[in-house]
Amino acid sequence: xxxxxxxxxxxxxxxxxxxxxxxxxxxxxxxxxxxxxxxxxxxxxxxxxxxxxxxxxxxxxxxxxxxxxxxx
Numbered sequence: 143x144x145x146x147x148x149x150x151x152x153x154x155x156x157x158x159x160x161x162x163x164x165x166x167x168x169x170x171x172x173x174x175x176x177x178x179x180x181x182x183x184x185x186x187x188x189x190x191x192x193x194x195x196x197x198x199x200x201x202x203x204x205x206x207x208x209x210x211x212x213x214x
Contacts, residue, residue: 166177 162199170177
């Protein structure tokens with residue numbers, strides 16, 4: 143089941159990247175915005191989302207630890 147999820151995710155990512163590349167080449171825009179702006183903004187959004195994911199994961203761990211200590 144895990145391999146199927148990874149394979150499906152990979153196919154989905156490749157499809158999105160392929161369509162995005164096609165869109166940028168044919169229209170010069172990506173999702174309705176100028177491709178140059180997307181090239182600048184995309185890495186910033188990726189970094190912010192990754193940081194948010196890691197902070198959220200740490201917060202959940204701290205909450206679980208706090209609840210465990212309150213019970214015991």
